[in-house]
Amino acid sequence: MAKSKTSVPAVRTKTTWKNALKRDWQLYLLILVPLVLVFVFSYAAYPGLRMVFMNYKPAKGYAGSEWVGLDIFRKIFKDADFLRALRNSLVFNFLDLIIGTPVPILLALLLNELRYPKFKKLSQTILYLPHFLSWAIIGSVAYQLFKPSSGLINVLIMNMGNEPVPFLTEKWHWAVTYLLIGVWQTMGWGTIMYLAGITSISGELYEAAMIDGAGRWKRMWHITLPGIKPTIITLLIINLGRVMNSNYERLAVFGNSQVKDFQYQLAIYIYEKGLGNSQFSMATAVGLFQSVIGVILVLLADRFAKSIGEEGLI
Amino acid sequence: MKKNVLQKVLVLTMTGAMLAGTLSGCGNGGSDDSSSSSSDTQTATEDNSTDDTAADSSADSTDTAADNADAEADAPAADAAAGIDGWEAFGDNVTLKVAVYDRGVEGVPTVDDNYWTKWVQENFGDKYNITVQYVPITRTDVMTDYALLAAADDLPTILMEYDYPKVAQWANDGYLATYSLDDFAQVAPTYYQRMVDNDQLSYTELAGETYFALALRPYYNTTYTYQNFVRLDWLKQVGYNEVPKTYDEMVDALTKIMEAGLCEHPGSPIVANKMVAVGADTQNYPFRTYPLNEEEWAVYGDYNIVPMNWEPAKKYLQASNDLYNKGITNPEYYITDDETWKADFINGKAFNYSNYISANMDFLTSFYENNPDAELAVVPADAEYGGSYGYRTDNPFGMIIGFSSQATEDQLKAAWMYMEWMTQEENLFTMQWGVEGENYNTENGLPVSVADYEGDCKQGFNNNKDYWCVTIESRNAGTIEEIIAATTPTGLPQDFTQDVIDFYNKRLEISTTDYACTDAIYAVTLDSASEYSGTLASLWTEYYDTLTMCKPEEFDAKYEELSQKYLDAGFQAIIDERTEAYNAGNTTKMK
Structure with missing residues (x-):
């Protein structure tokens, strides 16, 4: 040597x-x-x-x-409840992904444009806060606000002479409320990565663009967004891996008998049928299934990202 | 190139590890949650004759506690080598682990290390060279806690639960040791004799093997400690001078109360006014047609798994639907928890609220503060809202005690000694009442607990109940009238002692008839029951609400559809297995 x-x-x-x-x-x-x-x-x-x-x-x-x-797997795949839980998990997690991904990006772009530093810091802090609230709190507050006849919002709606809206007690309304509350809880925290990405974009690019007469929109579109594209793709791939998972707490606090059709997702299935009935093999099998699908999705997404010329995760 | 491969391997490993992390999370994910709707069956059968004395400020008794337990004891104890007199200290120290509920209640000492655990060690353990260790069991998640202990080969020597299906599952899953009743009688003659005297021996067996010992539950067949309080003042305003006893009268009264503007949605003592907790709302007993057919009783008459396809359950659902559509039931009942319902009652927005009685009932105190002119009454024992005054008696036993299959012979013996020791009058009395001058005072020769005692010898939850439940389920001293007087709230504008005594006497009268139902207990483990009970419980809460809130004209069709789904989801399998067990003679008999 x-x-x-x-x-x-x-x-x-x-x-x-x-x-x-x-x-x-x-x-x-x-x-x-x-x-x-x-x-x-x-x-x-x-x-x-x-x-x-x-x-x-x-x-x-x-x-x-x-x-x-393979008896355990055979039993699971024949179980109508499992299929319902699987369908719900996939639909709601994809929706979460579709709605949940652009919002923090938009928010990060907006925050980045804020001039007055103190206001920017304050807005950021306020936006981060929901991330630190536990689902138990969010859930009980949501019920206080959205109950069909005694919730604050519905009382206001009724006082204005309209019919109350069953935000959390009818499945389609529930789906929207559930997803939006999810976005509200995660969007502030989600901006952190993007803001960090934006900071790393060289200031010279903006100066050059300004000299060329690019306005604020043009700079956002042609410099900031392309600058954070790798971050966006990385996060997207990571989140794809979670598409099979669902958050038990979030589902449990928003659950009630009238929305079970949608609320019944894999986490609930594992808890009620597996652990609740002391069927540990079954709970583990579903968990394994979730993870395997998660890995496959991540690998596929990574392959796809590379095929369109982006840097992948692996 | 190589570096690239290495990098790839590393990244893959990390990703894999991350996902594996999620996976291992799934293994016990959610075990720390107890979903709001599953405030479960365990609370249902628990404490029925006992949470009463939770905070008593007064107690009459003519005699010391638990005399009924000990009066019978003396005879067999005299038997030469048997019993405490024949015990000798172990040569080598024996560790005895005893399960104790950790209820997560504030303001009580740590369950596994406090004055009383030390007291047990000094007065029992040290004497016989036994180290007594208490193993905390999370009250709301009993089965998972035991499963974890079992997986770690660390089961406590004494396992306890109130629900038979759970202990049957333990036996089936290999947690429990079989034992010989003769050996048990040798070590713990008092305890054994009490089981004999109370006809409990048939419950010790499962599939022909002896697994369990049973603690005593005094007055189990009257369940007088649970009372439903209703607004008598409202009833009087609409022309009823006492609590209506039939369905039609009650509905009429409640409708008039609504029309008079006294309450928007009063609720009723007939069906649930809150979220249906899993297993806690299967009150079809008054809706049954008595006398029951024994096979039907054995197959359907169970508290833990709702017999949705049974006629009485249908009638119950119909009543619930009727009350909902008449506006009597709160339209938000299915998202209303017990605390909210209680608050509504306190604030004069509900007709009734039910709970266990005790000497100090905070919700009644608050109620009278908010509604000084209000008048309450208890629903009498012979109310027939479901068409009869049938009711469910409690189990004819308290704790069901099993012994770990991982225990050694010495540990088993130590466990029996512990149970026998706890059954002795003087030990039990001290555990239940505490130290004189600290936890209780003697007035007129009777023990009276000091309310709000805060000192070194502070007792655990409900007067140390979770320790002495190994032998008896309640702190009963004196005649039933004296016990009731001691457990009925005092210091309120109204006194309910006589009402509760009347209730008790009426129930005692009914308890000798067919209208008092004890659930069937199976001498074999039902695999289908343990497999489907969770699924069915969750379906029931869903279907109950759907059938309650549908339009009356849709009810029949919906009921047909949903009860068929219920059968398919596992109830049919349970019916089949139970029928088989019944035909093979593996159930208790209807009395």
Whole structure:
């Protein structure tokens, strides 16, 4: 190694495993810590996944529980409730994605244009706040506002002589309310990444554009947006991986018997049928299914992003 | 190139790990949530004869507590080597783990380490070389907690629950050890004899094996501790001088109350006025036709899984639909929780509210503060809103106790010693009442709890109930009249003692007839029940609301459709399995 370095310094040496390690061993050591943590907390649990092929009973353990092959999966896919939960999860998560992605981008663009720093900071803080509220609080406040006959909003609507709106008690209205509250909760927090992306755009570009006579809209359209395009795509790919997941808390607080048709999503299914009935194998099988679909979606999206000439995630 | 591959592998690993993180999250995701609608069956059967004494400020008794438990004890205890007198300390220290509910209640000592756990250790553990450890069980998530303990090979030696289907599932899942009643009687003769005297032995068996021991639930068959309070002043204003006892009269009275502008949607004591909690609203008992056919009773007459396809359930739903469409039921009832309903009652916006009685009932106190001129009455025991005064008695036992399959022989013996020790009059009395001069005072020779005691020997929730429930379900001292007087609220403009005593006497009278229903208990585990109960409970809350809120003319068609769906979702499987068990003689008999 030393020889090649001294004798032919002009030629780029091929990095071998050994000298890469020798050169950057501190860095590898650093990455080792998080890697070990990930292995311990995520991969070490993988052998436990074999319970999806078992009728797992905690007291009997893995050794004592009965192997049932693919029975658990067969049962799940035949279950009408599972299909309903799957449909709802997919529809609502895609809607969440479609509505939830552009809003923070718009908001970030708007915030970026704010001139007066104090006002900008204040607006940002106010926008971030909902992110820190737990769903339990948001849910109970929402009910106080939107109850059909005693909710604040409906009382106002009725006082104006109109029919009350069943925001949370009729499934189609519920769907809209549920999605919009979701957007409201996440939009402020979502701007952080985009704002960070915008900061990294060189100021010279804007100056040059201004000299060329580009107005505010033109600058946004031709500089800011293209500048944060990689961020947008990365976040989109990451979010696609979550399309199968749903937030149990969010669903639980907005649930009531009249909207079950839409509210019944995979998280509820896992909780009620799996854990509620102590069917751990089933709960795990659905969880595994969710994750596998998530991985596939991420890989496909990444492939797609690359095919249209964008930098992917992987 | 290689670097690129390495990078890819790393990124893939990370992504995989991230997703795996989500996945492992799914494994126990939601286990910490208890959804609002599942305030579940456990609360239903729990505490029925007992939360009463939660905060008593006065208590009469002619005798010390639990004498009924101990009077019978003396005879077998005299039996030479048996019982406490024959116990010897263990040679090697034995660790005894006992489950105790952690109810998440504020203002009570830590459940597994407080004055009373230490007291047990000093007075029981140290004497026999036993280390007593308490294992907290989250009250709202019992089954998951036990499942986690089982998976960790760390089950407590003494497992307890109020609901038979749950302990049956434990037995089926291998949590529980079988044991010999003869050995048990040798170590714990008082406890054993009490089970014999109270006809509880048939409940100790499941599928021909002995699994359980049963704590005592005094006065289980009258359930007088749960009372429904109604606005008598409103009734009087519309021409009823007492609480109407039939459906038609009650509906008439409530309609007039609405017309008189006293209340917009009063609600009724006939059906639920709030969200139907899973399993907690299956009150079709008054809607049944008595006497019941025993097979029907065994197959459908269960509290935990609603028999939606059974005629009484249909009648109940019809009543609910009728009351809703007449505007009596609050149109928002299905998103109204118990606290809101209680607040409505306190604020004079509801006709009735029901709860367990105790010496200090905060909602009644607040009610009279807000409505000083109001007059309340309790719904009498012979009201027949469903066509009869049939009712559900409680289980003829308190806690159902099982012993861990992971326990050693010594631990099992220590567990039995613990139960026997707790059953002894003086130990039980101290656990229930506390230290004299601190937790209680003696007045006229009777113990009277100090209200709001805050000191070193502060008792756990409900006078240490979660510790002594291992032997008995309530703190009963003296005659029933004295017990009722001690558990009826005092210091209010109205005194309900006589009303409750009347209620009790009427119920006692009914309890000897066919109108008092105890649910069937199965001596075999029903796989279909454990598999489908969750699904059916969730469907029932959905269907109940749909059928309540549909138009009366749509009711029949909707009922047909939904009850068929209910059958298909698992109820048919349960009916089949129960019928089979009934025909094989594996159920308790209707009395």
